[in-house]
Amino acid sequence: MSNLEKYTKIFTESFEVDAEKAKTLKYQDVEAWDSIGHMDLIASLEDEFDIMMEADDIIDFNSFEKGIEIMTKYGIDMNA
Amino acid sequence: MSIMEKPRVVDKLHKYRRNLRKNGGKVGRTPRQVAIDYNNACNFRCEFCYEVGEAKYNTQSLSFEDITRICDEADALGVWEIILQGGELLINVENTKKIIAACGPERFKMVLITNGYFLSEEVAKELAAEGLDGVGISVSSLDEEEHDRSRKVAGAHKRALEAFDHAKNAGLDVWAQVLFGHHNAHSKELYEFLDYLKERDIATNFFMAMPYGVWKDNYMDAEDLKKFKEIRKNYKCLHDLWDEFDRNKEAIWGCWAVNRIFVTPMGDVLPCPFINIKIGNIKEQSLKEIIDYGFSIKYFGEYSNICLAAQNRSFRDKYLSGSTSMFTPEPAAAVFAAEDFIIKEKQEEEHE
Numbered sequence: 331m332s333n334l335e336k337y338t339k340i341f342t343e344s345f346e347v348d349a350e351k352a353k354t355l356k357y358q359d360v361e362a363w364d365s366i367g368h369m370d371l372i373a374s375l376e377d378e379f380d381i382m383m384e385a386d387d388i389i390d391f392n393s394f395e396k397g398i399e400i401m402t403k404y405g406i407d408m409n410a
Numbered sequence: 411m412s413i414m415e416k417p418r419v420v421d422k423l424h425k426y427r428r429n430l431r432k433n434g435g436k437v438g439r440t441p442r443q444v445a446i447d448y449n450n451a452c453n454f455r456c457e458f459c460y461e462v463g464e465a466k467y468n469t470q471s472l473s474f475e476d477i478t479r480i481c482d483e484a485d486a487l488g489v490w491e492i493i494l495q496g497g498e499l500l501i502n503v504e505n506t507k508k509i510i511a512a513c514g515p516e517r518f519k520m521v522l523i524t525n526g527y528f529l530s531e532e533v534a535k536e537l538a539a540e541g542l543d544g545v546g547i548s549v550s551s552l553d554e555e556e557h558d559r560s561r562k563v564a565g566a567h568k569r570a571l572e573a574f575d576h577a578k579n580a581g582l583d584v585w586a587q588v589l590f591g592h593h594n595a596h597s598k599e600l601y602e603f604l605d606y607l608k609e610r611d612i613a614t615n616f617f618m619a620m621p622y623g624v625w626k627d628n629y630m631d632a633e634d635l636k637k638f639k640e641i642r643k644n645y646k647c648l649h650d651l652w653d654e655f656d657r658n659k660e661a662i663w664g665c666w667a668v669n670r671i672f673v674t675p676m677g678d679v680l681p682c683p684f685i686n687i688k689i690g691n692i693k694e695q696s697l698k699e700i701i702d703y704g705f706s707i708k709y710f711g712e713y714s715n716i717c718l719a720a721q722n723r724s725f726r727d728k729y730l731s732g733s734t735s736m737f738t739p740e741p742a743a744a745v746f747a748a749e750d751f752i753i754k755e756k757q758e759e760e761h762e
Contacts, residue, residue, distance in 0.1 A: 344657065357414075362657070365412060365413050365414055366654060366655060367657075368414070369423055369424065369427050369655065370427075370655045370657065372424065372427075373427050373428065373431055373655075376428070377431070382428075383424070385417050385418075385420045385421035385424060386417065388420050388421075388424055389414055389415075389417060389420055
């Protein structure tokens with residue numbers, strides 16, 4: 331499974347949406363992506379990719395797209 | 411204000427969440443919350459209140475300096491949530507705003523517990539502007555007559571329900587503080603109220619009826635607990651024992667005694683609002699010393715999958731048969747014997 335597939339899977343499982351919907355998702359678009367759901371999403375991504383995010387990045391992580399940009403900052407190659 | 415607009419809170423919550431995951435989803439010994447009882451003056455005279463008959467203590471208050479110092483120390487320990495409660499703090503709105511400011515609200519998720527009587531939309535907006543994030547409103551059913559009767563205030567129920575809208579319109583998180591126990595686990599009124607809240611997208615925070623005073627012997631049985639599990643699955647709700655991050659709504663992170671300490675108007679620190687045992691005083695010791703001491707008592711330092719105060723009969727019989735008032739708590743040293751403490755080496759080993 332590619333990193334992008336792993337990343338997408340965490341979104342689909344966290345917020346109970348399909349992959350297509352996940353790719354357009356923004357913070358608070360669905361009930362599950364509230365502040366608590368957000369912290370759980372971050373924890374799942376950190377576990378999966380073995381990283382630890384800074385508070386500023388956690389706050390900036392406000393969409394699926396933006397998240398990819400932030401993951402790249404932590405050395406995660408989404409094309410791998 | 412959302413906690414996502416408070417970077418310091420996000421940072422602490424992030425670390426707290428990681429600690430929990432490292433600890434297998436159990437609360438462990440990571441401090442989470444400080445509940446500050448500024449004073450106990452109240453406009454209601456609830457027949458079930460654990461402090462009913464203690465009005466002589468209503469002039470006792472923490473100072474703003476005390477509150478700031480508690481919050482400075484709590485922040486340094488990683489605490490990310492401050493609960494403000496009384497009494498009823500909104501009998502003096504201006505004072506409540508000063509209390510919020512004294513906490514340094516940019517550092518914490520700030521929550522107010524209220525009966526809702528004075529929570530107009532204007533007041534809710536003023537509190538939100540001051541840095542308040544959420545409001546828990548104490549109401550447990552749609553039975554207006556019973557609500558007003560038991561609180562001895564006409565119009566209490568109507569104003570509590572209106573307060574939900576006022577808080578929402580001010581952009582605050584809002585939930586109902588609902589009492590759950592053997593007395594109402596199967597009552598039609600409870601489920602009608604939960605449906606009412608669900609229709610309005612209002613969450614519920616359950617607290618358990620403590621089996622003393624008016625709820626003496628109100629221990630939940632297996633059927634009650636089965637109902638409680640069903641409620642968790644079917645409604646948007648929180649309860650101290652439940653892991654609020656678990657999307658499957660099944661995980662139990664355990665009893666929070668000492669993880670969420672309670673500071674009385676005298677400065678005494680209790681392991682939780684329902685355990686009247688003093689583990690220290692903020693005017694005499696640092697918060698760290700008090701919390702470390704609290705966790706050295708095995709009942710608080712070790713994992714419990716049930717609420718010690720509401721569900722653990724042997725704990726209650728053995729240790730909570732003394733004072734039921736937060737104003738005269740028994741010192742832990744007088745309540746617990748030497749064998750009730752975790753020896754230091756073992757504590758350090760377990761904490762690694």
